[in-house]
Amino acid sequence: MKKIILLSFSISFLFSIDGKIVFYDGTTIDGQINSVNMSSIYITPIGLNFPEEILIDNVDSLKLDNGKLLVAGNQVLLLYSNGQFTAPGGNKSINQQESSYSVEYVLVPNWSLNIYTGYPIIKGASFDFYDDINPVFGLSIGSPWGLFMGNFFVNAIAEVAYYDFNVINNPDYERFGGMAWQIGVSPGFFIGEYSISLTACTGIYHAGTGFIAGGSIDLPLGSIILNKYGDVEFVENMEEVIEALEIRVTGRANTVKKYDGGTTYWLGGGISLGYEF
Template sequence: MRIILIFIVSSNLLFPVGGVIVFNDGTTIEGDINSVNESSISLTPIGLTFPEEIRMENVDSLKLYDGKLLVANNKPLMMYSNGEFYEPGINTENKGDVYEDYDIEYVLTPNWSVNSYLGYPLIKSESLSDRYYDKISPVFGLSIGSPYGLFFDNFYVNGIFELAYYNFSKQSGEYTQFDGLAIQIGISPGFFVGETSISFTACTGIYHAGGGFIGGGSLDIPLGSEGILESIEMRITSRANIVQKEEGGNTYWIDAGISLGYEF
């Protein structure tokens, strides 16, 4: 019966099989399954052309598109290598090349993310100085990070969309105000150093008086690797803003603050 089962299942493996991985925190990733062994899964995510190695202890389940369950509760129910399924414990030395078991600790998995930012302008141009504006409000931001981009080992670049609100005003004497809502798109490159990630932001878009640009950097502060903490991101962030003025020309300010995000 075992031989018949393996033959039937193997007949579907002339081409890569697709499936969905559910992580311990409930997030998912799907794509082509390249291999499954005792310690890891090799998967090429949708939209990418290169595989990612995912450690088995991070995986709650792996189900193929046809409904077959290969992994449950961090344990492989069926292995996969070189286009063949086989049960755990079966020797595959004579089946040809077998994927090696790499000791990979950190894995990049593209996800959607929502991030909020609260910062305060610390450095300002002369046109935004206390001479012209004596009340400065915090800068508020909301961004959405997409899973679309480039991902290489510990380096990544993904697309982002961002809204930001800024407000410089003068309360004494004649009231004036320099404020508005910025709508921007851009990219966010970054890389990992151990559990900590360092990322950058480059965005351009529309401000209240015309076009503008944001460039900045963030240092990720790990909050934990268990449960929901694995999906929450906290960063120390600094950003440089260059925007147009209503009377013409450009002005700038540099703010710093905290960013909180959630991956799903």
């Protein structure tokens, strides 16, 4: 029996392919995929010279370095043995270059860090005398805490922003600016790898409380780079970092207290660069 197993492993080594296993808790194993069946994945992790058996029950996804998904959402999409891909429940082998299969995207709650910059486009009447308008900068943190159902999600976020508006040639006029510290929620939904999300935050501004409501279109910048430049050595070496990048096109409405007790507002547009971890 031991000889048969070793022989089977030796055959698998001849047809191993590189890939990454992702578990439910977000941890990963990179290595050579020797075979995939309906119950197990045999992988030789990087740094080892013998395969390990990973039960499918513990696996969220298995993605090959060429982008092919063998497991998604704990569902086996393709079997792999001796260099051949086979559809589950069928005997027909699938050529690596000619395979086609449906892809299921699965929500994996995680942390995200986003750097934002934007510029006021529409301003309230009480905002008009500020004619030295500077870009708004922000840093937001998205948390894995929230509600995740199918393609829909809503998670808790925190944000710090800096804004600075002045009056030209009037140094005695009180500037309107400072730091804003906010918390809120961000609901949204996925369409494949893309997502549309909303933002609702409230917090403390330079003269009192304020509120932000906005929306964004999230683009998987990392996937776009990998699909276009995946064969570049630098991109290959930085694949895990690049894959976690995203870019957002954002619109926001800001309502902010003033020192005189009133409020003012501005509507701005901008972009943010994010990193998921």
